[in-house]
Amino acid sequence: MSAAQPGAARSLFDYYVTRGRTQIQSQFQYRVATYMWMIGMLAEPIVYLVVWTTISEQQGGSVQGISTGEFAAYYIVWTLVRNMNIVFTPYGWEWRIREGELSAALLRPLHPLHDDLAAFAGWKFVTILLWLPIAVVLWLLFDPVLDPTLLEVAVFSVAIWGAYLIRTMFLSTLGMITFWTTRVSAIFELFIALELLLSGRLVPLPLMPDWAEDVAAVLPFQWSFYFPIQALVGDFTTRELLSGLAMQALWIAVLTGLTLFVWRFAVRRYSAVGN
Amino acid sequence: MSEPAVRVAQLNKTFLVPEREAGLRAAVKSLIRRQHREVRAVDEISFEIAPGEVVGFLGPNGAGKTTTLKMLSGLLYPTSGEATVLGHVPSRRERDFLSRITLVMGNRNQLQWDLPALDSFELNRAIYRIARPQFVQIRDELIELLDVGDLVRKPVRQLSLGERMKVEIVGSLLHRPQVLFLDEPTIGLDVTMQKRIRGFVAEYNHRYEATVLLTSHYMADVEALCKRVVVIHHGQILFDGQLARLGDDFAAWKTLTVELEDVTADLSGYGDVLERDGGRVKLRVPKAETARVTARLLAEREVADLTVEDPPIEDVIELVFAQERP
Numbered sequence: 001m002s003a004a005q006p007g008a009a010r011s012l013f014d015y016y017v018t019r020g021r022t023q024i025q026s027q028f029q030y031r032v033a034t035y036m037w038m039i040g041m042l043a044e045p046i047v048y049l050v051v052w053t054t055i056s057e058q059q060g061g062s063v064q065g066i067s068t069g070e071f072a073a074y075y076i077v078w079t080l081v082r083n084m085n086i087v088f089t090p091y092g093w094e095w096r097i098r099e100g101e102l103s104a105a106l107l108r109p110l111h112p113l114h115d116d117l118a119a120f121a122g123w124k125f126v127t128i129l130l131w132l133p134i135a136v137v138l139w140l141l142f143d144p145v146l147d148p149t150l151l152e153v154a155v156f157s158v159a160i161w162g163a164y165l166i167r168t169m170f171l172s173t174l175g176m177i178t179f180w181t182t183r184v185s186a187i188f189e190l191f192i193a194l195e196l197l198l199s200g201r202l203v204p205l206p207l208m209p210d211w212a213e214d215v216a217a218v219l220p221f222q223w224s225f226y227f228p229i230q231a232l233v234g235d236f237t238t239r240e241l242l243s244g245l246a247m248q249a250l251w252i253a254v255l256t257g258l259t260l261f262v263w264r265f266a267v268r269r270y271s272a273v274g275n
Numbered sequence: 276m277s278e279p280a281v282r283v284a285q286l287n288k289t290f291l292v293p294e295r296e297a298g299l300r301a302a303v304k305s306l307i308r309r310q311h312r313e314v315r316a317v318d319e320i321s322f323e324i325a326p327g328e329v330v331g332f333l334g335p336n337g338a339g340k341t342t343t344l345k346m347l348s349g350l351l352y353p354t355s356g357e358a359t360v361l362g363h364v365p366s367r368r369e370r371d372f373l374s375r376i377t378l379v380m381g382n383r384n385q386l387q388w389d390l391p392a393l394d395s396f397e398l399n400r401a402i403y404r405i406a407r408p409q410f411v412q413i414r415d416e417l418i419e420l421l422d423v424g425d426l427v428r429k430p431v432r433q434l435s436l437g438e439r440m441k442v443e444i445v446g447s448l449l450h451r452p453q454v455l456f457l458d459e460p461t462i463g464l465d466v467t468m469q470k471r472i473r474g475f476v477a478e479y480n481h482r483y484e485a486t487v488l489l490t491s492h493y494m495a496d497v498e499a500l501c502k503r504v505v506v507i508h509h510g511q512i513l514f515d516g517q518l519a520r521l522g523d524d525f526a527a528w529k530t531l532t533v534e535l536e537d538v539t540a541d542l543s544g545y546g547d548v549l550e551r552d553g554g555r556v557k558l559r560v561p562k563a564e565t566a567r568v569t570a571r572l573l574a575e576r577e578v579a580d581l582t583v584e585d586p587p588i589e590d591v592i593e594l595v596f597a598q599e600r601p
């Protein structure tokens with residue numbers, strides 16, 4: 001390319017902004033479908049919310065120190081964190097590899113992960129906008145106890161993007177298994193089962209048995225669910241909040257390294273079927 | 276002598292394909308012991324393309340054309356052998372390499388489906404890091420050359436196949452690539468659209484001295500654009516040379532068209548009669564016999580006119596494709 005080129009970091013930022021914007025435009029074309037899909041996604045947290053608030057009320061207003069209002073706050077914030085956690089899934093990888101749809105991305109002088117990250121980041125802005133009225137309704141229905149400090153709000157704002165990166169890298173690595181296996185659904189189902197139990201998605205981690213908490217402590221799952229939620233609704237100390245962000249950064253680095261390592265070998269197996 | 280833009284040496288690509296008989300029993304058996312078969316899609320091919328050259332890459336379906344183009348554009352990792360494009364090894368997929376090539380596939384959509392093509396062009400500007408003033412100039416020039424000013428504002432999904440192909444080409448050339456790999460760029464298009472795209476490729480090659488490797492099943496594309504063709508079949512190169520020479524190597528006959536005064540004359544003794552229209556007779560004659568038969572006709576018949584031609588390129592290509600693996 002003979003054109004005068006801006007610096008690499010500025011160019012990458014420009015790409016993220018442009019790609020995010022095109023994704024927002026695409027998403028707005030299907031806003032009703034997106035909204036219906038988001039409402040459908042509410043079934044899961046509402047079940048948890050109803051179950052735990054009921055148990056809490058039956059046990060005199062709390063379960064292991066978590067009050068009914070705190071459960072409500074946990075699962076309402078959960079809905080936002082879950083939306084932030086939606087990333088390009090292994091099913092998507094399976095489709096793009098099996099059908100040869102990865103070819104267009106491979107022809108660009110940019111790692112396909114940038115495209116996934118930028119597109120889904122753009123998508124988040126639409127879902128957050130659509131999530132706000134849903135959050136208001138849930139707030140009015142379940143009366144949560146939520147009184148975060150400014151620091152907690154700041155850490156939460158960073159942590160939800162950290163969660164997004166952790167889950168993107170984790171699921172991209174899993175998705176790349178398709179380069180060897182053609183199908184990845186069974187592995188993805190196993191991932192979902194582990195994530196449900198060990199991330200705080202099903203129940204807040206302190207309600208899990210000690211052994212499960214010990215296992216969760218050495219795995220990345222809780223940093224994409226429990227930590228960001230608890231950063232806002234819990235009462236972490238400043239040290240806990242900052243060390244939580246550091247743990248997220250560590251997992252992002254580890255999983256990004258793993259993703260890039262797997263990619264180096266995986267892409268050699270691409271057969272560009274049909275395209 | 277400048278460095279070749281494309282250099283391929285003993286390039287191979289082998290796919291391992293799972294294989295089993297039909298039926299439940301075979302399916303159960305394959306659970307325990309999976310059988311594979313090696314398919315050699317590209318077999319020890321070598322060729323070079325000079326900068327600015329337009330080369331037709333011909334072969335029947337499954338010959339290995341697209342596999343070769345995919346290896347040259349960095350999509351596929353070769354099994355063995357060497358390939359360089361503009362001095363880069365394609366499989367390394369370096370930024371500088373990918374910024375200087377393009378692969379246009381007639382059956383492939385690379386633009387954002389739901390958005391007007393202009394938005395996808397904007398995305399390509401960011402991907403290829405094109406400075407905005409240059410981007411606007413190139414984009415507008417391509418839009419004008421391909422006459423797609425009205426189309427680029429419509430969502431891509433609402434465009435016809437031909438319209439989509441034209442905006443695809445604009446999107447693929449915004450970074451002004453020096454090497455174009457065109458895989459059936461005119462497939463499924465009507466004759467007018469094919470002609471327009473052919474004209475555009477010729478103009479692009481002329482204006483920017485771009486190197487073009489083109490596959491097409493439409494011989495009109497090849498005849499209009501390529502002086503040189505590489506013919507591949509069963510993964511191996513059967514011919515590499517001037518298009519005009521293809522007939523010499525593969526067609527064992529020539530066509531003689533004779534105009535006679537005598538409309539009833541029987542010319543079957545001179546060669547195979549292909550057509551007859553009054554006194555105008557078209558004969559197929561073995562190449563080695565052409566001079567002798569021509570002399571005989573002129574000596575023995577009242578000939579008003581006589582022309583000797585190579586067979587049409589379509590017929591020659593058909594002959595080439597009919598070749599079996601050596």
